[in-house]
Amino acid sequence: MTDIWVARNSKIAINDYAYDDVIEDIHAYLGHTPQIELSYEAKIKTLWLTLAPEPRPVFTLELLSSINKVQRAINFLWGPEKYAKSPVRFLAYMHKQHGSVFTLGGDLEFYLECIAKNDRAGLEDYARQSIEGVSWNASSLRGAAITLAAVRGVALGGGIDAPRSSNVMIAERQATFSYPEIKFNHFPIGAVAVLSRVLHPRVAHEVLSGGKEYSAEEFAGIGALDAVVGEGESEAWLRKYATDNLKTHAAQLALFEAFYKRSAGPFEEELADLAKRWVDHMIRLTPIEISYLQKIVKAQDHFLSRAFQANATPNAQTSA
Template identity: 55%
Template structure:
């Protein structure tokens, strides 16, 4: 149980206990959080977000909205500096399920926007992607360390959300690829997010080549904090959380300091988001046809995988 302190602000947080942390997050977020599941481990002060897209393992607009609401709810509830001591959340961790971690951005949504020439919807998708990455990189306003574990293939812009976390690991069977260049496109946040971890040259090589990397290769390029045996990613994050709890304040401060030193991520991503939206809307018919074929290929591939 959380210790009750004299401050009325802290009292209101502590009184909730630890059993209803998920409930409080859901309530603050508006209740409806499609395409995610929440869990809480009180001994570690760790909130798990399991990404569970409903149709395809892609980052849909609904999924991005749910993730953003969860982040913002934690910040609203416990993000003020004076609430730090009594906060039941020290870590926010992301994980996936199924044969893929992600197939990247939502091509069906993109195609629908292009058919309608819907700049506003594309811009909203970009805004949500950017806001989530900025919150992750900035420790949810400086109070919570963000973590992610990748258990399978991660494709395209869907890599960026977990990589925007302070710590990202992968199981040895995972792989990483940005194929966007092959269909005249680029992922919204990848240039900024990858460059901060891998350096600009390594990020450029990965994004320009469109070639797949194993978890070990991605680690060697600077893209991961660790590669772990199959099935052990979540336990690795638990051990990290347990070892970090005694020095959480210092580690959070360091992550925030390095985040600031790297430059204004919000400003950089806003620029990239505008470029991405323009790039999408000026795709020629041949590139749009290629996107359509890729979306259809995804459908057939998923049908085979889930049938087996």
């Protein structure tokens, strides 16, 4: 906690909160938060968190850490005991476009680096931060704010866990969803627990074991999405959701909390168990299985290259 934040917090304790200071206060408390962008919309008391992973659209350790910092900061600065004066009622996740891709999932290059060095601690840190982000989202930031998320492109594997663990998850019509890990003798860290909260376990198992690609409409059809909207309409949908639910926010938040607490203990235990199982699995990978992961990285790069080219071609024709 920085001296700057302590000084600002003393001012806030005395005076009503100045909404223009929200981002400044968060950054003063957090320090460096790479690979995310924050903005604040006072009218609907919404903090927008834009995922901006670099250089590839995967959930890097830096991205996970930055997300976790923001989640904790909102709870610490404006948690349940400070609800009446909290300037943040909603935390809304968006993402920067990488061509037509939202996320390719976990950071395979980081996994491979840890495996090569037999760095179990590095894998454990990654798994811990993954499940902590999921837990904070699902618990409405421990009762501090309703969490919202939108997906606007291709979403693969464990990268789906972060938005799906939010209280409300929507997708634009062009988005697709799939968990291809099983084809490479792999599995996403928290997906079993995350999907089983919104789907029947048998359906969740089918989704994770089948490797099928689902359209947004199909994903919504099995109960994995709260809404499907038109291309380019997700931000407006989230904004309308916040606007419509602002007056009843306290009751809506209490409902999300109540449903979460019905299974909070088993859910947290399941996440911890999954994280341990995932690390054990990664450490035990055979040379052949490691080569599969290396091939996936190359395939991802090829996929990204094609996605960027497809996205850039219409622009080039227009400018001509």
